[in-house]
Amino acid sequence: MASEALHGSRLRRSFITPEGVDLKLELASAGARAGAFLIDAMIIIGVLIVATIALGLLAIGGGGEPIAVIWLIGFFILRNGWFILFEMGGRGATPGKRLMGLRVVARDGARLTGPAVMARNAMREIEVFLPLSFLGARAAEGTADTFLTIFSFLWSGIFLFFPLFNRDRLRLGDIIAGTWVVQTYKSKLSFDLVGSASAARRTFSDAALNLYGIYELQTLEEVLRNGQPDAITTVARIIRQKAGMPNEGDDYGFLSDYYAALCTRLEAGLMVGRRRESKMDQLPGR
């Protein structure tokens, strides 16, 4: 997960904290957002069905009036309040969004305000409920008005897929409210790859250490952290071949020593302002 966060640069946006550090938030993908919406929709429909049955049973027992009122109010709150109330809470996410690890954030980095949440969710009215009621009304009438059907499909299509047509994945409601939805990650601190200096390490020639840059170093880091034997053997074979070193058996040990040496060399370069992004870069100072 964590490495995906660094890779997915297409959806990364700069987000400067008041302390002046760029958190580089990652926008939620369209798939994750659709998933979150489906989860919410299913919970809402589920609650509605269960509550309707429960209230219906109560109504049979007598006292229809208050039950009808509760149902009407409950339906209204469920339809309009579900998204608003959850997103106004501290988590900035509905249960569906929480499950998908999403969060609503104000685009300008300020606190998410009540009016913004109301604005972004009131727009669902024309994004979701209007086309739904179009179709519902058509099904009820049973009249085959092709034009209306095409129109309502086009309408829902435009708004449903609107997030795919802009680079920030903004829904209509996000545009009005000045918000966007970001993916949040939770990861543990992985183990330290290098550790301390010791005499037992392998040594490498300058030529061997000049083979690669930062991109290759970080790919090697991923191979070591994932710890898949196949990948480790393959990578070790390639590096030995290029560096002209004999195979002495211990692939993992070889790679982690090479990683430590290469990392030390590249970091030393960073200190004096020489950043070698990849093996394609010119060697510094030549």
Add this chain to the structure above:
Amino acid sequence: MSTLPLAPAGAPLVNATRFRQAHEADWARLEELVGELEKRSIKALDDDDLLALPVLYRTTLSSLSVARDTSLDRALVAYLEQLCTRAYFQIYGVPTPARQQIAIFFADSWPNAVRALWKETLVCALLTVAAAWVAYMLVRSDPGWFFAVIPEGLSGGRDPSASAEYLRSTLYDGGGEGWLMTFATYLFTHNSQIAIFAFALGFAFGVPTILLILYNGLMLGAFFAVFAAKGLAFNLGGWLMIHGTTELFAIAIAGAAGLRIGTAVAFPGQLSRMESAVEAGKLSATAMAGTVIMLAIAGLLEGIGRQTIADDLSRYLIGSLMILAWVIYFYLWPARKARDGQ
């Protein structure tokens, strides 16, 4: 053969290791506190933790900037990024307490938003009146127009062919038996849904919102024409006034909210189109939330007040008092400080 740089045995080789040794304890503590906050709330932390939180957050944030520039350990940078982001949301994302938000809404943001929308509200009110007048003239000149305006199900027999006695009975014989609360609730939820709809439709440059407002006015005028033809205009006025002043005002504000969004998107002026949409969106959403409250009150007046009060003058009096109260609350109350956003 070159050897590793001259590091004494036991000293860290790369920055990631050095860095971990210096700060790992701070990161772990922050991670623990943030985890607590995410699971429960701010109340889960004791005083020491609360004091430590911002300090730990800033330490970790500076760790992140340093790590980005000096360390090539990608897992470390990714870990610090997610930790800082989570901590940021816990520290800066905490919403204002609900009670305070509600107080600010009623004291400041709602009346301010409605006041800011006064031009659009006036436009909507005039459109309603104009449409009502047109429908009135049309139906008076040719009752056939009535059926062009009002859908069959809605009139409930109150059409040009109805007798004066029947029309009179619809004005004064309330629901009769029970269910007044249900009726009031139904009216409230139905009208609120339409208000939210009018707001959302504003995005299409306000055109659908204007159509909705015009249609509302047409229906009003058509009904008036039917009742006026039987000499019941004054009575219908009372029947409408008791809740209508609040309800029509709320619908005008909802329409105004939609119009503001439409015009902000179409004519952004000095701002960029996006900025203009956001500014209008927040203002309009506040006004729209207010109309839901107004419509709840209108629903109570219509569902209960009107069904129990059959006296014309009382109906007119209540309706007038309501509109007076709204006008004072929105426009005449001493100017309040506009607080940003909330």
